Amino acid sequence: QVQLVESGGALVQAGGSLRLSCAASGRTFSSYYMGWFRQAPGKEREFVAGISWSGGSTYYADSVKGRFTISRDNAKNTVYLQMNSLKPEDTAVYYCAADPRRWGGVPGGMNYWGKGTLVTVSS
Secondary structure, X not given: OOXXXXXXXXXXXXXXXXXXXXXXXXXXXHXXXXXXXXXXXXXXXXXXXXXXXXXXXXXXXXOOOOOEEEEEEOOOOEEEEEEOOOOHHXXXXXXXXXXXXXXXXXXXXXXXXXXXXXXXXXX
8 A cells, every 4th residue: 555645736937847746655665656647627637757666767748848857766755746847738736646567658557646736837
């Protein structure tokens, strides 16, 4: 069982930066694929970024490539999402998720989810 708690969401102006954090409980964090997803008002939840258990491989949605960076610190049981050059269309609730499967890209499903943190980008 893994519990995930996101933090770092805020109101920011377009062009600004934020760093989201996701703290995980459980001894098996270091073996899990971790991902960030988001859901904007009136839209379906979508994949944003993912990172392999070792941190050696990262994956991004085309809409955030070059602006967002996912990373993890297995010693701290934490995964991060650094978001730069934010746009109003990045406004959404951002969710952290974990899965024990060895996804090699966009995952087909995630077993564990956090409750989300709200990011609002003003124009």
